[in-house]
Amino acid sequence: MADMVSAVLFDFSGTLFRLEEQDSWFAGMAVDEREVDGHVQAELMRRLTAPTGRSVTMTDEQYRAWANRDLAPHLHREAYLHVLRESGLADHHAESLYDRVIDPASWSAYPDTARVLKSLRAQGVRTAVVSNIAFDVRPAFAAIGAGDHVNEYVLSFEVGAVKPDPAIFTAALRRLGVPAQDSLMVGDSEEADGGARAVGCQFALVDPLPTAGRPDGLVTALGRAGIGT
Template sequence: MSDLDAVLFDYSGTLFRLEEDESWFAGMTLDSDERRDIDGHVQAELMRRLTAPTGRSVSMPPDALEAWMNRDLAPHLHREAYLHVLRESGLARHHAEALYAHVIDPACWTPYPDTATVLDGLRQRGIKTAVVSNIAFDVRPAFRALGPGGAVDEFVLSFEVGAVKPDAAIFQAALDRLDVPAGRALMVGDSDEADGGARALGCAFALVDPLPTRDRKDGLIAALWEHGIQM
């Protein structure tokens, strides 16, 4: 029997993953002397740069760095930061804008195979849930697309609450909304640095691997199992 009353989840790399579709890159090349084609390896690297939870992947002048450091607090900064990353990665601006449009479209994000099972299972067990994400666009439509299995009690998104993980304030906001003490909550995420910040408040923490969805069938189920919640 679990002693948890709530589970907090990260979004990207935890419940959903942004996985490239080859059609997104049709007609694109990298700016260089030889106009390099965007093959599978380049696609994978571009997607990594768009979804890595922490760190920088390209050089940044002061204005771009400022946008990058605050990207999850405001949509316009998010756009500026990631367009800079894509331009520095070699994409022409119109191609960068086209690819960025997929990043902020919840319909382009793929749920992990066990996402709906876990969310529905927690609801049936009376365990509250929240999505706690460093993000600058509304992810709620992605969960509505899952139907009843996508039900979540609270969405605590950095651009809406003005705090970014690992700042304790964003986790505290989730706990307050759920009316659950930290010692009765589990945070599940793919970044020990960002999501693991919940431990400072006394939450338990489970780390999942942000593998492609085809390669991680039951990562969420396994994470909950280790903390006494059996699906």
């Protein structure tokens, strides 16, 4: 089966890159008039990166924005600013932190990301980044010298579908020109990324650990699927 994999689809957040906060982002911020400490930082970051569920109270209208946040930048902004305000941040601090989230420079690549993408390109294996996201991640790949190693970027806000909707996976496969049975999806969410199985792709799960704690997660996942890097 290994030599049948001619394309690999990758999730972005928690798979190829991870949003890892710096203390400087929170300088001068308070939650409910208490200074933001490590525990509060961690909880705010969880609320900003949790792929499913709702972490704060929402009206029906606010939940609609949350549910559709990865389809349009304005809904993404509205949804996350609500989460941050409901978490106790003042408006200007919520906007400052949100702007960090959508800045590709804020995202850290996993140690083996560039290596894996370069190796697959050299082997003639086509690749696509398939992400539920509302901002352009291409600059993050350019920053690590991997911009030319990805064949296609299939981003929810550009294609109008979010994982696990089969439409986003079929869009990626169509662009790559590769049948589903010859493709592997790699991601950190069984629920979202594992949806690729429904269209016939193989699936490999990775753990969205901090980047320093997962030096070769992609290499290992591809190796299990019979793809050497």
